[in-house]
Amino acid sequence: MDIEQINGRVDGALKTNKRAESIVLGMATGIFLSGISALAIAYWQQNSYIGGGGVALNGMLYWPIREILKLRRDNLLLQVLPVIIAELPPADAAKEIKKLADHLRGKL
Numbered sequence: 001m002d003i004e005q006i007n008g009r010v011d012g013a014l015k016t017n018k019r020a021e022s023i024v025l026g027m028a029t030g031i032f033l034s035g036i037s038a039l040a041i042a043y044w045q046q047n048s049y050i051g052g053g054g055v056a057l058n059g060m061l062y063w064p065i066r067e068i069l070k071l072r073r074d075n076l077l078l079q080v081l082p083v084i085i086a087e088l089p090p091a092d093a094a095k096e097i098k099k100l101a102d103h104l105r106g107k108l
Contacts (some may be wrong), residue, residue, distance in 0.1 A: 003082065003085065003086060005083055006081070006085060007082055010078050010079070010081055010082060013078050014078055014079070017071050017074060017075050017078070018075075020071060020073045021068060021072070024064050024068055024071070025064075025068065027064050028061055028064035028065065028068070031057060031058070031060050031061055032058065032061060033065065035055070035057035035058035035060075035061075036052045036054070037054075038050055038051070038053050038054030038057055039054035039055070039058075041049055041054075042054055042060050043068070058066055074104055076103070077098075077100055077103065078098050081096075081097070081100060084096055085097065
């Protein structure tokens with residue numbers, strides 16, 4: 001088992017996750033700013049319907065925040081993987097890699 005190849009793949013996955021996290025953070029920022037703007041306009045116009053829309057928009061932040069937490073948990077698992085693999089015999093290391101791959105795909 002080549003630890004350099006494993007480290008390379010882990011680094012590639014971490015880089016991809018970092019890019020995905022940046023995209024999701026941008027989306028969350030856009031949702032937040034839209035919701036706050038709608039609330040400010042609702043206050044200025046004294047319109048409760050627009051205010052309700054602003055609250056609903058800010059409620060949409062649930063999904064980006066959940067995705068960010070998932071990405072960070074996956075990054076932690078990926079960072080721990082090389083340490084686990086270096087300490088285990090090849091058969092057990094293969095089982096751990098399979099378990100991690102299943103987890104990252106959402107099977108666990």
